[in-house]
Amino acid sequence: MEKIYSLNDLVIMKKPHACGENKWKIIRVGVDIKIKCLNCGREVMLDRLEFERKLKKVLGEENEEKKS
Ligand SMILES: [Zn+2]
Numbered sequence: 001m002e003k004i005y006s007l008n009d010l011v012i013m014k015k016p017h018a019c020g021e022n023k024w025k026i027i028r029v030g031v032d033i034k035i036k037c038l039n040c041g042r043e044v045m046l047d048r049l050e051f052e053r054k055l056k057k058v059l060g061e062e063n064e065e066k067k068s
Contacts, residue, residue: 010059011035017042025062 005011009026013035016022021039028034033051036043046054 005029005055005058008061010038010062011055012057012059013054014056015054022056023059 005026007026007029011024011026012022013024017024017037017040019037019040019042021037023038024035024044025038026033027036027043028045032045032047034043034045035051
């Protein structure tokens with residue numbers, strides 16, 4: 001399955017963070033993907049494959065989220 005994501009997109013991961021939040025913001029895209037928990041601000045680095053495996057949904061950029 002193809003998932004399209006880019007820098008600054010909000011994403012939902014399959015497993016919520018330890019703090020209970022499962023929305024993250026992509027803050028770096030490269031060989032590794034860095035995401036930041038929207039609730040507690042913790043940053044996590046994952047390699048691309050792992051990120052895509054754990055990714056549940058791409059919500060798009062922050063301002064697009066408010067449309068729904
Ligand atoms: Zn958190």
